[in-house]
Amino acid sequence: MSGAHRPWTRDALDSALVEQGHGGRALVVVPAWNEAEALPAVLVELSSKIPGVDVLVVDDGSTDGTADLVRRSGTASVVSLPFNVGVGGAMRAGFLYAERNGYRAVVQCDADGQHDPADIARLLAELDAGLDVVIGARFAGVGTYQVGGFRRIAMKFLASSLSRITGTRLTDVTSGFRASSARAVAVFAREYPPEYLGDTIESLVVARRAGLSIGQLPVELRERQGGTPSQSSFKSVIYLGRAVLVLGLAVLHRGAGKDDA
Amino acid sequence: MTTTIIGVLAAFAVLVLTVELLRRRALREKYAVIWLVVSLVAVVFTVFPGLLLRVSQRLGFQIPANFVFAIAALVLLVVGMQLSLEVGRLEDRSQRLAEEVGLLRHDIEQLRRELAGSAPTEPVELSHAAARDDRDDRAADDDGDAGGSASG
Ligand SMILES: Nc1nc2c(ncn2[C@@H]2O[C@H](COP(=O)(O)OP(=O)(O)O)[C@@H](O)[C@H]2O)c(=O)[nH]1
Ligand SMILES: [Mg+2]
Numbered sequence: 178m179s180g181a182h183r184p185w186t187r188d189a190l191d192s193a194l195v196e197q198g199h200g201g202r203a204l205v206v207v208p209a210w211n212e213a214e215a216l217p218a219v220l221v222e223l224s225s226k227i228p229g230v231d232v233l234v235v236d237d238g239s240t241d242g243t244a245d246l247v248r249r250s251g252t253a254s255v256v257s258l259p260f261n262v263g264v265g266g267a268m269r270a271g272f273l274y275a276e277r278n279g280y281r282a283v284v285q286c287d288a289d290g291q292h293d294p295a296d297i298a299r300l301l302a303e304l305d306a307g308l309d310v311v312i313g314a315r316f317a318g319v320g321t322y323q324v325g326g327f328r329r330i331a332m333k334f335l336a337s338s339l340s341r342i343t344g345t346r347l348t349d350v351t352s353g354f355r356a357s358s359a360r361a362v363a364v365f366a367r368e369y370p371p372e373y374l375g376d377t378i379e380s381l382v383v384a385r386r387a388g389l390s391i392g393q394l395p396v397e398l399r400e401r402q403g404g405t406p407s408q409s410s411f412k413s414v415i416y417l418g419r420a421v422l423v424l425g426l427a428v429l430h431r432g433a434g435k436d437d438a
Numbered sequence: 439m440t441t442t443i444i445g446v447l448a449a450f451a452v453l454v455l456t457v458e459l460l461r462r463r464a465l466r467e468k469y470a471v472i473w474l475v476v477s478l479v480a481v482v483f484t485v486f487p488g489l490l491l492r493v494s495q496r497l498g499f500q501i502p503a504n505f506v507f508a509i510a511a512l513v514l515l516v517v518g519m520q521l522s523l524e525v526g527r528l529e530d531r532s533q534r535l536a537e538e539v540g541l542l543r544h545d546i547e548q549l550r551r552e553l554a555g556s557a558p559t560e561p562v563e564l565s566h567a568a569a570r571d572d573r574d575d576r577a578a579d580d581d582g583d584a585g586g587s588a589s590g
Contacts (some may be wrong), residue, residue, distance in 0.1 A: 235540070254548075258540040262533050270537035274544070371533055 203301055204280040206271035207234045207253070208264045208353075209288035213241040214403035216288045217250065223286070224252040226294040233274055234288070235267040243288075264353065265376035269369035272357070276366040283365075284356045290402030292354040300356035300394055309361040309389035310381070312347065313354030313396035331417035335378060338424060343385045347393055351377045354396060361389050374423045382427040442484060449480035469520075476513055 205223060209216055216234070223232050232253035236244040238261035247255040256270055268285060275283045282304050286292045296313055303311040332351055339350045353376070357365060364387045370379040384391055456473045459465035465473075483490040483506075494505035 248547075254544060256540040256544045258536050260536060262536055266533050266537060270540050273537060274541055277541075371530075 202280060203230055203282040203284060203297075203356075204271075204275045204278075205230055205232045205284045205286050205294075205297065206268060206275070207232065207286050207288045208237060208267040208271070209234050209239065209243050210237045210261060210267075211239045211241045211243060212288035212404055213239070213243050213246055215290050215401065216243060217246060218402055219286075219288055219290050219294075220247065220250050220252050222290070223294045227297055230297070231280070233271055235271050237261050237263070237267045263371060263373070263376075265369055265371035265380075268376050269365065269371060272362050272366040272369055275362050280362070281359045282356060283362050285353055287353050289404055291399050293397065293399060296354070296394075296396045297356075299396075300354075303392060303394050304356050304358045307390065308392040309358040310384045310391045311356045312349060312352050312391070312393040313356075314347065314349035314352055314393040315396065315398045327414055328416060331420055334417070335420055335424065339378065339381050342428065343381060343391045345391050345393075347381075347391070349393070350381060353377065354398075358389075361387075364389065370427070372423070374420055378420060378423055379427040382424075382430075442487065445484035446481065449477055449484050453477035453481060472513065472517060472520075 205227075207216075207219065220232065220234075223230070234243070234247045234253050234255045236247065236255055236257045238258055244255050244257045247253050256274060258267065258270065271285070272283060282301060284297050284300055286294065286297065292313065300311050300313055332349070336348050336350050340347045351374075361384060364384065365380065368383055369376065370383060372379070381391060452473065456465065456470055456477055460467065460470050490502050490505070494502040497505060499505040499508075
Protein backbone atom coordinates (compact mmCIF):
# COMPACT_ATOMS: atom_id res chain seq x y z
CA MET A 178 0.00 0.00 0.00
CA SER A 179 1.28 3.44 -0.83
CA GLY A 180 1.72 6.09 1.86
CA ALA A 181 -1.96 6.91 2.18
CA HIS A 182 -3.59 4.24 4.32
CA ARG A 183 -7.16 5.17 3.66
CA PRO A 184 -9.78 4.62 2.65
CA TRP A 185 -9.71 1.05 3.82
CA THR A 186 -11.22 -1.44 1.49
CA ARG A 187 -12.71 -4.62 2.83
CA ASP A 188 -10.08 -6.67 1.03
CA ALA A 189 -7.21 -4.73 2.54
CA LEU A 190 -8.75 -5.11 5.97
CA ASP A 191 -9.33 -8.80 5.55
CA SER A 192 -5.74 -9.40 4.54
CA ALA A 193 -4.54 -7.26 7.45
CA LEU A 194 -6.57 -9.46 9.76
CA VAL A 195 -5.25 -12.66 8.26
CA GLU A 196 -1.72 -11.40 8.81
CA GLN A 197 -2.24 -10.87 12.49
CA GLY A 198 -4.42 -13.91 12.99
CA HIS A 199 -8.08 -14.08 13.85
CA GLY A 200 -7.52 -15.62 17.24
CA GLY A 201 -7.65 -13.76 20.48
CA ARG A 202 -10.36 -12.63 22.83
CA ALA A 203 -12.39 -9.57 23.57
CA LEU A 204 -10.90 -6.60 25.36
CA VAL A 205 -12.96 -4.23 27.47
CA VAL A 206 -11.51 -0.72 27.22
CA VAL A 207 -12.50 1.70 29.98
CA PRO A 208 -11.64 5.36 29.33
CA ALA A 209 -11.22 7.01 32.69
CA TRP A 210 -10.50 10.53 33.76
CA ASN A 211 -10.41 11.10 37.51
CA GLU A 212 -12.76 8.24 38.26
CA ALA A 213 -11.18 6.97 41.48
CA GLU A 214 -14.56 7.17 43.16
CA ALA A 215 -16.63 5.04 40.79
CA LEU A 216 -14.02 2.86 39.07
CA PRO A 217 -13.28 0.28 41.80
CA ALA A 218 -16.88 -0.93 41.84
CA VAL A 219 -16.89 -1.07 38.04
CA LEU A 220 -13.74 -3.23 38.00
CA VAL A 221 -15.24 -5.59 40.56
CA GLU A 222 -18.46 -5.82 38.60
CA LEU A 223 -16.60 -6.46 35.34
CA SER A 224 -14.60 -9.33 36.76
CA SER A 225 -17.62 -10.87 38.47
CA LYS A 226 -20.13 -10.52 35.64
CA ILE A 227 -17.79 -11.43 32.79
CA PRO A 228 -15.01 -13.42 34.41
CA GLY A 229 -11.96 -14.07 32.30
CA VAL A 230 -12.38 -11.10 30.00
CA ASP A 231 -9.40 -8.76 29.74
CA VAL A 232 -9.95 -5.21 30.92
CA LEU A 233 -7.80 -2.23 29.96
CA VAL A 234 -8.30 1.06 31.76
CA VAL A 235 -6.97 4.05 29.81
CA ASP A 236 -6.12 6.58 32.47
CA ASP A 237 -6.14 9.94 30.78
CA GLY A 238 -3.87 12.10 32.86
CA SER A 239 -5.92 11.63 36.03
CA THR A 240 -4.77 13.45 39.12
CA ASP A 241 -6.73 11.43 41.67
CA GLY A 242 -4.75 8.20 41.60
CA THR A 243 -7.01 6.40 39.15
CA ALA A 244 -4.07 4.54 37.60
CA ASP A 245 -2.62 3.32 40.89
CA LEU A 246 -6.01 2.11 41.95
CA VAL A 247 -6.25 -0.04 38.82
CA ARG A 248 -2.74 -1.41 39.33
CA ARG A 249 -3.60 -2.36 42.90
CA SER A 250 -6.85 -3.99 41.86
CA GLY A 251 -4.92 -6.62 39.90
CA THR A 252 -7.94 -7.38 37.71
CA ALA A 253 -7.22 -4.90 34.92
CA SER A 254 -4.30 -3.53 32.94
CA VAL A 255 -3.73 0.19 32.79
CA VAL A 256 -2.37 2.47 30.11
CA SER A 257 -1.52 5.82 31.63
CA LEU A 258 -1.39 8.74 29.24
CA PRO A 259 1.04 11.54 30.16
CA PHE A 260 -1.64 14.23 29.81
CA ASN A 261 -5.34 14.48 29.10
CA VAL A 262 -6.18 13.79 25.47
CA GLY A 263 -9.92 13.19 25.73
CA VAL A 264 -12.03 10.10 25.23
CA GLY A 265 -11.21 9.85 21.50
CA GLY A 266 -7.46 9.79 22.01
CA ALA A 267 -7.77 7.43 24.96
CA MET A 268 -9.87 5.04 22.89
CA ARG A 269 -7.43 5.20 20.01
CA ALA A 270 -4.72 4.09 22.44
CA GLY A 271 -7.07 1.28 23.50
CA PHE A 272 -7.66 0.21 19.91
CA LEU A 273 -3.92 0.27 19.21
CA TYR A 274 -3.37 -1.89 22.27
CA ALA A 275 -6.05 -4.32 21.15
CA GLU A 276 -4.68 -4.53 17.64
CA ARG A 277 -1.09 -5.05 18.73
CA ASN A 278 -2.11 -7.72 21.20
CA GLY A 279 -4.32 -9.57 18.76
CA TYR A 280 -7.72 -9.13 20.40
CA ARG A 281 -10.70 -10.11 18.29
CA ALA A 282 -13.00 -7.38 19.61
CA VAL A 283 -13.08 -4.25 21.75
CA VAL A 284 -15.90 -3.15 24.01
CA GLN A 285 -15.85 0.42 25.27
CA CYS A 286 -17.37 0.77 28.71
CA ASP A 287 -17.60 3.85 30.92
CA ALA A 288 -15.75 4.06 34.21
CA ASP A 289 -18.65 5.60 36.09
CA GLY A 290 -20.83 2.51 36.38
CA GLN A 291 -23.50 3.72 33.97
CA HIS A 292 -22.96 0.75 31.68
CA ASP A 293 -23.99 -2.65 32.94
CA PRO A 294 -21.17 -5.16 32.31
CA ALA A 295 -23.83 -7.83 31.93
CA ASP A 296 -24.72 -6.27 28.57
CA ILE A 297 -21.20 -6.78 27.22
CA ALA A 298 -21.86 -10.39 26.29
CA ARG A 299 -24.93 -9.29 24.34
CA LEU A 300 -22.93 -6.67 22.47
CA LEU A 301 -20.30 -9.26 21.59
CA ALA A 302 -23.01 -11.63 20.40
CA GLU A 303 -24.09 -8.96 17.90
CA LEU A 304 -20.53 -8.86 16.58
CA ASP A 305 -20.58 -12.60 16.16
CA ALA A 306 -23.80 -12.15 14.21
CA GLY A 307 -21.85 -10.14 11.67
CA LEU A 308 -21.92 -6.50 12.75
CA ASP A 309 -18.68 -4.51 12.96
CA VAL A 310 -19.82 -1.73 15.29
CA VAL A 311 -22.62 -2.24 17.82
CA ILE A 312 -23.89 0.69 19.87
CA GLY A 313 -25.45 0.01 23.24
CA ALA A 314 -28.32 2.43 22.80
CA ARG A 315 -30.53 4.24 25.25
CA PHE A 316 -33.94 5.47 24.14
CA ALA A 317 -34.46 2.22 22.29
CA GLY A 318 -37.35 1.08 24.39
CA VAL A 319 -35.36 -0.32 27.29
CA GLY A 320 -34.71 1.50 30.55
CA THR A 321 -35.86 4.82 31.87
CA TYR A 322 -32.86 7.03 31.18
CA GLN A 323 -33.91 10.61 30.50
CA VAL A 324 -32.00 13.55 29.10
CA GLY A 325 -33.38 17.02 29.51
CA GLY A 326 -34.50 19.73 27.12
CA PHE A 327 -32.21 21.06 24.50
CA ARG A 328 -29.69 18.30 24.76
CA ARG A 329 -32.38 15.79 23.91
CA ILE A 330 -33.32 17.68 20.78
CA ALA A 331 -29.66 17.78 19.83
CA MET A 332 -29.28 14.05 20.36
CA LYS A 333 -32.44 13.30 18.36
CA PHE A 334 -31.20 15.42 15.50
CA LEU A 335 -27.81 13.73 15.51
CA ALA A 336 -29.39 10.30 15.68
CA SER A 337 -31.61 10.91 12.68
CA SER A 338 -28.77 12.47 10.66
CA LEU A 339 -26.46 9.57 11.38
CA SER A 340 -29.22 7.05 10.71
CA ARG A 341 -29.46 8.51 7.24
CA ILE A 342 -25.69 8.58 6.75
CA THR A 343 -25.15 5.03 7.94
CA GLY A 344 -28.30 3.59 6.46
CA THR A 345 -29.32 1.99 9.76
CA ARG A 346 -31.81 3.16 12.34
CA LEU A 347 -29.81 4.53 15.28
CA THR A 348 -31.44 6.09 18.31
CA ASP A 349 -28.40 6.94 20.43
CA VAL A 350 -25.28 7.96 18.57
CA THR A 351 -23.60 9.61 21.56
CA SER A 352 -23.53 6.44 23.60
CA GLY A 353 -20.06 5.47 24.81
CA PHE A 354 -21.08 1.85 25.23
CA ARG A 355 -20.06 0.06 22.06
CA ALA A 356 -18.44 -3.02 20.68
CA SER A 357 -16.07 -3.11 17.70
CA SER A 358 -15.11 -6.14 15.64
CA ALA A 359 -11.51 -6.92 14.74
CA ARG A 360 -12.14 -5.26 11.40
CA ALA A 361 -13.39 -2.13 13.15
CA VAL A 362 -10.47 -2.23 15.58
CA ALA A 363 -8.06 -2.19 12.64
CA VAL A 364 -9.76 0.92 11.27
CA PHE A 365 -10.10 2.72 14.60
CA ALA A 366 -6.50 2.05 15.66
CA ARG A 367 -5.52 4.18 12.69
CA GLU A 368 -8.10 6.89 12.67
CA TYR A 369 -10.25 7.22 15.70
CA PRO A 370 -11.18 10.90 15.69
CA PRO A 371 -9.60 12.44 18.78
CA GLU A 372 -11.48 15.73 18.70
CA TYR A 373 -14.52 16.72 20.73
CA LEU A 374 -17.41 14.36 19.98
CA GLY A 375 -15.13 12.51 17.57
CA ASP A 376 -15.31 9.36 19.62
CA THR A 377 -19.06 9.17 19.30
CA ILE A 378 -20.38 10.96 16.22
CA GLU A 379 -17.47 11.20 13.84
CA SER A 380 -16.32 7.66 14.55
CA LEU A 381 -19.57 6.39 13.04
CA VAL A 382 -18.91 8.35 9.86
CA VAL A 383 -15.39 6.91 9.78
CA ALA A 384 -16.80 3.42 10.25
CA ARG A 385 -19.34 3.95 7.53
CA ARG A 386 -16.71 5.23 5.12
CA ALA A 387 -14.55 2.19 5.81
CA GLY A 388 -17.46 -0.02 4.80
CA LEU A 389 -18.09 -1.36 8.29
CA SER A 390 -21.58 -2.54 9.21
CA ILE A 391 -23.16 -0.63 12.07
CA GLY A 392 -26.04 -1.55 14.33
CA GLN A 393 -27.43 -0.98 17.78
CA LEU A 394 -28.65 -2.97 20.74
CA PRO A 395 -31.07 -1.52 23.30
CA VAL A 396 -29.51 -1.26 26.75
CA GLU A 397 -30.48 0.25 30.04
CA LEU A 398 -28.35 3.10 31.27
CA ARG A 399 -27.82 3.30 35.01
CA GLU A 400 -27.13 6.27 37.23
CA ARG A 401 -23.56 7.40 37.65
CA GLN A 402 -22.12 5.46 40.61
CA GLY A 403 -20.00 8.31 41.97
CA GLY A 404 -17.82 11.18 40.85
CA THR A 405 -19.06 13.94 38.59
CA PRO A 406 -20.02 13.91 34.92
CA SER A 407 -17.67 15.77 32.63
CA GLN A 408 -20.40 17.80 30.96
CA SER A 409 -22.72 20.24 32.64
CA SER A 410 -26.23 20.65 31.34
CA PHE A 411 -26.20 24.36 30.62
CA LYS A 412 -23.67 23.85 27.89
CA SER A 413 -26.15 22.03 25.71
CA VAL A 414 -26.74 24.85 23.25
CA ILE A 415 -23.03 25.01 22.54
CA TYR A 416 -23.12 21.23 22.42
CA LEU A 417 -25.60 21.22 19.56
CA GLY A 418 -23.66 23.83 17.63
CA ARG A 419 -20.42 21.94 17.95
CA ALA A 420 -22.11 18.63 17.22
CA VAL A 421 -23.55 19.94 13.97
CA LEU A 422 -20.16 21.36 13.02
CA VAL A 423 -18.41 18.08 13.83
CA LEU A 424 -20.98 16.13 11.86
CA GLY A 425 -20.79 18.45 8.88
CA LEU A 426 -17.00 18.34 8.82
CA ALA A 427 -17.00 14.57 9.23
CA VAL A 428 -19.21 14.19 6.19
CA LEU A 429 -17.15 16.62 4.11
CA HIS A 430 -13.86 15.14 5.28
CA ARG A 431 -12.42 13.13 2.43
CA GLY A 432 -10.03 11.14 4.51
CA ALA A 433 -7.03 13.22 3.55
CA GLY A 434 -4.31 12.36 6.06
CA LYS A 435 -3.27 15.34 8.07
CA ASP A 436 -0.81 13.28 10.05
CA ASP A 437 2.25 11.61 8.53
CA ALA A 438 2.75 14.35 5.93
CA MET B 439 10.75 63.05 6.73
CA THR B 440 10.95 61.59 10.22
CA THR B 441 8.18 59.13 9.33
CA THR B 442 10.28 57.93 6.40
CA ILE B 443 13.27 57.46 8.68
CA ILE B 444 11.19 55.57 11.22
CA GLY B 445 9.77 53.41 8.43
CA VAL B 446 13.21 52.58 7.06
CA LEU B 447 14.51 51.78 10.54
CA ALA B 448 11.54 49.56 11.34
CA ALA B 449 11.83 47.67 8.07
CA PHE B 450 15.57 47.19 8.64
CA ALA B 451 14.96 46.08 12.21
CA VAL B 452 12.59 43.32 11.07
CA LEU B 453 15.08 42.24 8.43
CA VAL B 454 17.99 42.15 10.89
CA LEU B 455 15.90 40.37 13.50
CA THR B 456 14.80 37.70 11.03
CA VAL B 457 18.35 37.08 9.81
CA GLU B 458 19.67 37.00 13.36
CA LEU B 459 17.01 34.52 14.52
CA LEU B 460 17.74 32.39 11.50
CA ARG B 461 21.45 32.52 12.23
CA ARG B 462 20.84 31.34 15.77
CA ARG B 463 18.57 28.63 14.40
CA ALA B 464 15.77 29.92 16.62
CA LEU B 465 13.60 30.48 13.56
CA ARG B 466 13.00 27.72 11.06
CA GLU B 467 13.58 28.58 7.44
CA LYS B 468 10.05 27.60 6.43
CA TYR B 469 8.61 30.35 8.66
CA ALA B 470 11.39 32.81 7.92
CA VAL B 471 10.86 33.07 4.18
CA ILE B 472 7.69 35.12 4.48
CA TRP B 473 9.25 37.53 7.02
CA LEU B 474 12.36 37.94 4.89
CA VAL B 475 10.24 38.80 1.86
CA VAL B 476 8.05 41.18 3.90
CA SER B 477 10.98 43.05 5.43
CA LEU B 478 12.86 43.26 2.12
CA VAL B 479 9.83 44.69 0.34
CA ALA B 480 9.27 47.10 3.24
CA VAL B 481 12.88 48.29 3.06
CA VAL B 482 12.63 48.86 -0.70
CA PHE B 483 9.35 50.76 -0.41
CA THR B 484 10.48 52.96 2.47
CA VAL B 485 13.77 53.80 0.80
CA PHE B 486 12.00 54.56 -2.50
CA PRO B 487 8.59 56.04 -1.56
CA GLY B 488 8.03 57.02 -5.20
CA LEU B 489 8.02 53.36 -6.16
CA LEU B 490 5.23 52.62 -3.67
CA LEU B 491 3.21 55.51 -5.08
CA ARG B 492 3.56 54.30 -8.66
CA VAL B 493 2.84 50.64 -7.88
CA SER B 494 -0.28 51.45 -5.85
CA GLN B 495 -1.59 53.82 -8.52
CA ARG B 496 -0.94 51.25 -11.23
CA LEU B 497 -2.97 48.74 -9.19
CA GLY B 498 -5.82 51.23 -8.85
CA PHE B 499 -5.45 52.24 -5.18
CA GLN B 500 -6.33 55.90 -4.58
CA ILE B 501 -4.20 56.14 -1.46
CA PRO B 502 -0.87 54.26 -1.20
CA ALA B 503 -1.60 53.55 2.48
CA ASN B 504 -4.62 51.47 1.45
CA PHE B 505 -2.38 49.38 -0.76
CA VAL B 506 -0.02 48.82 2.17
CA PHE B 507 -2.92 47.88 4.48
CA ALA B 508 -4.35 45.46 1.97
CA ILE B 509 -1.00 43.73 1.49
CA ALA B 510 -0.43 43.64 5.26
CA ALA B 511 -3.83 42.05 5.86
CA LEU B 512 -3.17 39.47 3.18
CA VAL B 513 0.26 38.60 4.57
CA LEU B 514 -1.11 38.24 8.12
CA LEU B 515 -3.92 36.05 6.81
CA VAL B 516 -1.45 33.70 5.13
CA VAL B 517 0.80 33.62 8.18
CA GLY B 518 -2.15 32.93 10.49
CA MET B 519 -3.34 30.10 8.27
CA GLN B 520 0.09 28.56 8.08
CA LEU B 521 0.44 28.66 11.85
CA SER B 522 -3.02 27.16 12.38
CA LEU B 523 -2.10 24.29 10.10
CA GLU B 524 1.20 23.75 11.85
CA VAL B 525 -0.35 23.85 15.31
CA GLY B 526 -3.00 21.35 14.25
CA ARG B 527 -0.38 19.00 12.93
CA LEU B 528 1.73 19.35 16.07
CA GLU B 529 -1.30 18.72 18.26
CA ASP B 530 -2.12 15.59 16.35
CA ARG B 531 1.43 14.33 16.57
CA SER B 532 1.86 15.10 20.26
CA GLN B 533 -1.38 13.29 20.95
CA ARG B 534 -0.28 10.23 19.05
CA LEU B 535 3.01 10.36 20.92
CA ALA B 536 1.12 10.56 24.21
CA GLU B 537 -0.76 7.42 23.24
CA GLU B 538 2.45 5.64 22.31
CA VAL B 539 4.10 6.75 25.55
CA GLY B 540 1.17 5.33 27.51
CA LEU B 541 1.38 2.04 25.64
CA LEU B 542 5.15 1.84 26.09
CA ARG B 543 4.87 2.57 29.78
CA HIS B 544 2.37 -0.23 30.06
CA ASP B 545 4.75 -2.61 28.30
CA ILE B 546 7.65 -1.61 30.51
CA GLU B 547 5.63 -2.15 33.66
CA GLN B 548 4.55 -5.53 32.36
CA LEU B 549 8.12 -6.51 31.49
CA ARG B 550 9.32 -5.40 34.90
CA ARG B 551 6.67 -7.47 36.58
CA GLU B 552 7.49 -10.47 34.42
CA LEU B 553 11.19 -10.11 35.15
CA ALA B 554 10.55 -9.80 38.85
CA GLY B 555 8.17 -12.75 38.81
CA SER B 556 9.60 -15.17 36.29
CA ALA B 557 13.29 -14.77 37.00
CA PRO B 558 14.41 -17.93 38.74
CA THR B 559 13.06 -16.47 41.94
CA GLU B 560 13.33 -19.20 44.50
CA PRO B 561 16.92 -20.40 44.08
CA VAL B 562 18.54 -17.05 43.27
CA GLU B 563 16.70 -15.01 45.84
CA LEU B 564 17.26 -17.65 48.45
CA SER B 565 20.97 -17.81 47.78
CA HIS B 566 21.20 -14.01 47.89
CA ALA B 567 19.21 -13.90 51.06
CA ALA B 568 21.18 -16.79 52.43
CA ALA B 569 24.45 -15.06 51.69
CA ARG B 570 23.24 -11.93 53.39
CA ASP B 571 21.73 -13.88 56.24
CA ASP B 572 24.98 -15.75 56.63
CA ARG B 573 26.76 -12.56 57.48
CA ASP B 574 23.91 -11.51 59.73
CA ASP B 575 23.91 -14.90 61.33
CA ARG B 576 27.50 -14.58 62.31
CA ALA B 577 26.76 -11.25 63.93
CA ALA B 578 23.52 -12.19 65.67
CA ASP B 579 22.70 -15.86 65.52
CA ASP B 580 19.00 -15.91 66.37
CA ASP B 581 17.82 -12.78 64.54
CA GLY B 582 18.52 -14.19 61.05
CA ASP B 583 14.84 -14.03 60.13
CA ALA B 584 14.55 -10.33 60.84
CA GLY B 585 17.12 -9.55 58.15
CA GLY B 586 15.41 -11.85 55.69
CA SER B 587 12.58 -9.45 54.87
CA ALA B 588 14.25 -8.75 51.52
CA SER B 589 13.40 -12.27 50.35
CA GLY B 590 9.68 -11.83 50.99
N1 LIG C 1 -9.89 9.05 28.75
C1 LIG C 1 -10.79 9.98 29.06
N2 LIG C 1 -11.96 9.60 29.55
C2 LIG C 1 -12.86 10.55 29.86
C3 LIG C 1 -12.62 11.92 29.69
N3 LIG C 1 -13.73 12.60 30.09
C4 LIG C 1 -14.62 11.66 30.47
N4 LIG C 1 -14.07 10.43 30.35
C5 LIG C 1 -14.66 9.12 30.65
O1 LIG C 1 -15.72 8.90 29.75
C6 LIG C 1 -16.76 8.22 30.41
C7 LIG C 1 -18.03 9.02 30.30
O2 LIG C 1 -17.87 10.25 30.93
P1 LIG C 1 -19.08 10.99 31.61
O3 LIG C 1 -18.52 12.21 32.25
O4 LIG C 1 -19.81 10.03 32.49
O5 LIG C 1 -19.95 11.38 30.35
P2 LIG C 1 -21.50 11.04 30.15
O6 LIG C 1 -21.73 9.66 30.62
O7 LIG C 1 -21.68 11.18 28.66
O8 LIG C 1 -22.23 12.07 30.93
C8 LIG C 1 -16.28 7.99 31.83
O9 LIG C 1 -15.71 6.70 31.91
C9 LIG C 1 -15.24 9.05 32.02
O10 LIG C 1 -14.26 8.67 32.96
C10 LIG C 1 -11.35 12.31 29.18
O11 LIG C 1 -11.03 13.48 29.00
N5 LIG C 1 -10.48 11.30 28.88
MG1 LIG D 1 -21.38 8.86 32.41
